Amino acid sequence: MVDALKPDAAAAARFRxxxxxxxxxxxxxxxxxxxxxxxxxxVAQEAMLRALRYFHAFRGEEARPWLLRIVRxxxxxxxxxKGANDQSLDVVEDRAAEGPDPExxxxxxxxxxxVAAALAALPAESREILVLREIEDLSYKHIASVLDxxxxxxxxxLARAREKLAVELRGRLGRRDHGLPDV
Amino acid sequence: xDCPTCEAMVDAYIDGELSATESSAFETALTGCPDCRRRxxxxxxxxxxxxxxxxDPAPDLLRARIERDLRAIAARPRERMRWMAMAASLIVAxxxxxxxxxxxxxxxxxxxxxxxxxLRVAASDHPVDxxxxxxxxxxxxxxxxxxxxxxxxxxxxxxFPLEGGRLDVVGxxxxxxxxxxxxxxxxxxxxxxxxxxxxxxxxxxxxxxFTLAEWRHDGFEMHAVSDIAPxxxxxxxxxxxxxxxxxx
Numbered sequence: 507m508v509d510a511l512k513p514d515a516a517a518a519a520r521f522r523x524x525x526x527x528x529x530x531x532x533x534x535x536x537x538x539x540x541x542x543x544x545x546x547x548x549v550a551q552e553a554m555l556r557a558l559r560y561f562h563a564f565r566g567e568e569a570r571p572w573l574l575r576i577v578r579x580x581x582x583x584x585x586x587x588k589g590a591n592d593q594s595l596d597v598v599e600d601r602a603a604e605g606p607d608p609e610x611x612x613x614x615x616x617x618x619x620x621v622a623a624a625l626a627a628l629p630a631e632s633r634e635i636l637v638l639r640e641i642e643d644l645s646y647k648h649i650a651s652v653l654d655x656x657x658x659x660x661x662x663x664l665a666r667a668r669e670k671l672a673v674e675l676r677g678r679l680g681r682r683d684h685g686l687p688d689v
Numbered sequence: 690x691d692c693p694t695c696e697a698m699v700d701a702y703i704d705g706e707l708s709a710t711e712s713s714a715f716e717t718a719l720t721g722c723p724d725c726r727r728r729x730x731x732x733x734x735x736x737x738x739x740x741x742x743x744x745d746p747a748p749d750l751l752r753a754r755i756e757r758d759l760r761a762i763a764a765r766p767r768e769r770m771r772w773m774a775m776a777a778s779l780i781v782a783x784x785x786x787x788x789x790x791x792x793x794x795x796x797x798x799x800x801x802x803x804x805x806x807x808l809r810v811a812a813s814d815h816p817v818d819x820x821x822x823x824x825x826x827x828x829x830x831x832x833x834x835x836x837x838x839x840x841x842x843x844x845x846x847x848x849f850p851l852e853g854g855r856l857d858v859v860g861x862x863x864x865x866x867x868x869x870x871x872x873x874x875x876x877x878x879x880x881x882x883x884x885x886x887x888x889x890x891x892x893x894x895x896x897x898x899f900t901l902a903e904w905r906h907d908g909f910e911m912h913a914v915s916d917i918a919p920x921x922x923x924x925x926x927x928x929x930x931x932x933x934x935x936x937x
Contacts, residue, residue, distance in 0.1 A: 526755070529752060530746045534747075537745060543745070554758070617738070639704065640736055640740055668700070
């Protein structure tokens with residue numbers, strides 16, 4: 507627990523300015539990884555603490571991918587510790603039902619719920635890469651650094667993940683409103 | 690451009706990963722390739738669906754927890770940091786020289802060992818292995834994990850609610866550690882049975898910003914570490930002794 511380099515007050519202040527603005531992204535990614543709002547908070551908090559501990563090694567690269575990489579590692583460590591039990595999906599099934607806009611049509615809300623459920627149902631390897639690309643909007647290069655993979659592997663994994671999601675979506679959405687052409 | 694090439698570029702195209710030259714080559718090829726156009730449409734549609742998913746912002750509670758961590762760090766003086774690093778090397782040295790030794794004998798673990806125990810409690814987001822204010826949960830948890838049964842008491846009425854328990858290795862031996870809370874602070878109490886008889890009064894000392902207490906009560910060696918004030922530590926020790934005394 508005791509590291510050679512301990513953050514001090516100045517480091518905490520810099521950390522607050524540089525890293526804290528990305529807390530929503532940290533939590534959002536943790537939310538998709540864990541698929542559970544409570545676990546997501548634990549992962550996010552632990553990840554932020556680790557980030558603070560390693561902050562001396564931060565060299566001014568882009569903060570968000572740097573943090574998301576720590577989130578991802580924190581999550582896999584916790585999962586390994588707990589024996590890799592994947593969360594039940596009930597929580598997520600309901601999740602996108604409440605859109606931020608109360609005026610929203612029921613149809614759009616419904617579609618979102620199905621899309622969220624389809625994404626949540628994917629294996630972690632597909633889920634994480636899709637979230638990083640489509641929700642966090644990271645470039646291949648940044649995804650590669652978060653997942654610690656070569657860019658070529660990012661591309662092939664992303665393509666596979668998209669295929670899997672398409673299958674899931676076709677199973678969940680009717681042909682009417684998903685906008686996906688049939689194959 | 691042949692179709693397999695064009696197909697392979699669909700993802701990179703919508704992900705904005707193609708150079709300007711590659712993009713225009715791809716767009717040209719697309720006009721002659723209905724299959725790839727369809728693929729592109731599909732990929733775009735799916736990307737659009739994912740991007741319209743609502744994002745939950747970080748909950749206020751999480752933000753508050755992180756702010757608390759940051760404030761705690763900002764409040765710690767630098768000196769102590771250096772000391773903590775030193776304590777880390779000391780504990781390594783102690784463990785090496787002391788494996789298999791009896792911690793009840795002379796040359797027991799020094800204060801550093803207990804401070805390290807405290808730091809493992811205070812600096813961790815996983816301060817206890819069994820989290821409960823109920824002694825009837827915490828006490829049995831130790832059974833089978835260590836070779837003795839420590840007295841466990843909740844001291845909520847005295848201002849020191851029991852938070853739970855954990856195991857630690859002190860001087861090469863597994864010991865029980867009880868974690869108590871006092872306002873925003875934690876107290877880590879390491880305890881193990883001793884052959885020595887008689888009780889001793891708690892000896893409270895301050896070391897590098899930490900408050901340590903050691904005493905013997907009812908056949909147990911007690912070592913408490915916290916960042917509370919010495920008089921609070923004395924109150925903690927007294928409350929614990931009263932609770933143990935009331936047991937009999």
